Amino acid sequence: MANQVSSPIVELMQVTKTYGAKKAVNHISFSIEKGSITAILGPNGAGKTTAISMMLGLSDPTAGDVRLFGRNPKDRQVKERIGAMLQEVSVMDGLKAREIITLIRGYYPNPMEMTELIQLTGLTEEELNKRATKMSGGQKRKLSFALALAGNPELLFFDEPTVGLDTTARRLFWRTVRQMANQGKTILFTTHYLQEADDMADRIILFHNGTVAADGKPGDIKAKLTRRLVSFVVEADQSIIKERLYQLTGVTEIFELEGRLHVVTVNTDQVLGVIFREELAVRDVKVEQGSLDEAFDQLTQRQEEAV
Template sequence: MNTSASPPAIGIAAVTKRFGDLTAVNNVSLKINSGEVLALLGPNGAGKTTLLDMVLGFTEPSRGSIKVFDMPPKRAASEGYIGAVLQDGGLLDDLTIGETIKMIAACHHQHLPVDDVMQRAGVTGFASRKVKKCSGGQKQRLRFALALLTNPQLLILDEPTAGLDATARKDFWDTMHAEAQRGRTIVFATHYLREADDYADRVVLMNQGQIVADGSVDDMTAGLQRKLAAQWISDTDPLQWAATAGVSRDQITYNSELHRIQITTPNTDRIAERLLSAGLIRHLTIVQPGIEEAFFTMTQDSQEVAS
């Protein structure tokens, strides 16, 4: 998709949001192009939800500006450019799924056919069920159906699978993947790091109100060292061996009860060859760090810098 001739889906310029003495978002700038699937990660209190609330027009920045398709967020939302699936949302328990969708559709001057929306959201099979009798996954599918009604170009998802079991999470993301294939821009905040790895084109990591990393999962993990794990089968002290092999004490851990070693090093192949040729180990595995390691490393680094 060529996005150079069109405005970004979201343009955030030097945005700060304060609540009294608390700075929830601190001088954040971010551009998200149309068609991107972006995961917003960060520990609790990092500023993710506050940032998404400003993109949705629920609250205004204390400083800086936000545009959604080159419009103020409230206008973009009112004109149907934005759909949202939030952690919680006011649903009327005594209405059925179908009644809820039809009622909300009647509030919009233009909307997609209700039957099409129900099919795409995967709620047709239980459209006659009352909301209060629906599972958590079914309620999230209802929220997704409501978000799709105006055929929005941008979907904002804030912890959309929180509290869902593994099957419901997979079903939800299969549906999201289909929407991404349609070219829809999707921005989602999640604490399930695997979701970012599996579904996002781009990951933005926030901590203490600031962006500390922005790129693909491969970008985030490229600089991390691999880990070598094995069972130690020699009478030689592994820590003494490590000193002779140029492995520092902070790179190696040894569980003497299980006779397991783990070495974190950029030279896993060379170290593995030395260990194997000397007959010191067996059951060797080499682990490439993933998004979890990148997340913990980068959040820890940013906290150390802040302190």
């Protein structure tokens, strides 16, 4: 019997959300597969939070359709299968962290075991016995993580999850997220730390002005958009080398910085080929590729220029 293709966990189909005359989200479509880690990136006001609020069933699309597990996000069966850790952590006055977790676990048909919750989130005995209102910002983030996991969800949403966490807590958080994805859980997160998206996400969806500006693996997005440079130390007349390399179709710019000549090109192999084949008088040749930050900047600039 042929293997059945599993349905997407999340589907957005031609979704638009307007507030008055402003289109916060404009005609976006994408789907998310089971067991993946997807980062949703974009500058403030790009539409990320609006998209997530529609996926969580907190607001309705003006047009189009949002489906989680093939159902409306507001369905009870959907809510029992998702968990969310949003930026604003509101806690119940007077209750200790352990009591809040126990209360929230009770709302779900198959909650995560308390011992596993504690292990995954790194909450200490001292923190569990602390009143939530007395917790520090980082401790509240850990509590919020625990509450997101309380129902043992299949789909998790994290909005800026590591803000306020120290390096150790941040490392534990991402190790836990990867472990959960390996178990088949599906994770969507937003972050302003582009390095986190580069390191952790299987896929990046970049929002800009309410539309999807790019969608793909972090490496593919960088390769497609970021500048590639070949740099080296020149041992002869710079002008001769510049003149030769400017003849190559892929070279867009040549500049000097910190004693090295930098060649900006879409084809580093072509530049290297000329350097070595023609034995140009250069040494200490390096190939560099831009960062995700640079891809992010280039994409948003291109989108603005196109408007």
